[in-house]
Amino acid sequence: MRNAIALIVLSTALTAGCASSNTAPVPRPDCTYDPQLIGSWRSYRMSSVGPSWMTLDLKSDCTARVVAQMLFMRYTEKPAYHVEPGALVFTREHGVTRWPYSFVSGKLLLQEAPSEQHEYSRVSSVTEPPSN
Numbered sequence: 001m002r003n004a005i006a007l008i009v010l011s012t013a014l015t016a017g018c019a020s021s022n023t024a025p026v027p028r029p030d031c032t033y034d035p036q037l038i039g040s041w042r043s044y045r046m047s048s049v050g051p052s053w054m055t056l057d058l059k060s061d062c063t064a065r066v067v068a069q070m071l072f073m074r075y076t077e078k079p080a081y082h083v084e085p086g087a088l089v090f091t092r093e094h095g096v097t098r099w100p101y102s103f104v105s106g107k108l109l110l111q112e113a114p115s116e117q118h119e120y121s122r123v124s125s126v127t128e129p130p131s132n
Contacts, residue, residue, distance in 0.1 A: 031062035034083045037101075041108050041120035056120065064090065 041056045050071050057065040062082050068075045079090040088110065090097040100111040108120040 030082070031060075032082045032084075033058070033060055033062055035060075036103060037083065037088065037108070039125040040123040042123050043110075043118045043120040045118060054118070054120070055123070058088075066090075 037058050038060050039058065041058070042053060044051070044053045046052070047070060052068065052070040055065075055067040055069070058081065062080055064079055064081045066077050066079065077092075079092050081088060081090045083089070084098075086100055086102070088099045088101050090099075102109050104119075106122070108122070109117055110120060111117050
């Protein structure tokens with residue numbers, strides 16, 4: 001009986017652990033991007049609940065795919081973005097997130113919170129033509 005309860009709790013936790021926002025991003029008519037950012041970037045880090053990683057896929061039409069992955073949970077969203085001088089700005093349904101960025105030795109440094117800076121490595125470059 002205890003094994004059955006444990007199995008139900010574990011399967012519920014694993015099912016609930018995958019969250020997504022699959023609303024298709026709307027490309028911005030005034031799309032501004034930095035060609036150096038276009039492509040896929042990944043950051044590995046420790047969180048309060050264990051190892052985690054973030055993947056950013058940035059396209060030249062100012063659409064993105066952001067995946068936050070932990071051992072038993074994954075969150076995926078597809079926001080629109082644009083670039084302001086020195087900042088990557090994500091536009092979501094309920095607000096805007098602004099992450100200052102810079103490049104150091106081929107790595108992307110993102111300031112995700114006032115006391116939280118993370119280093120991203122390029123996973124792939126995308127040589128797609130800009131969308132009109």
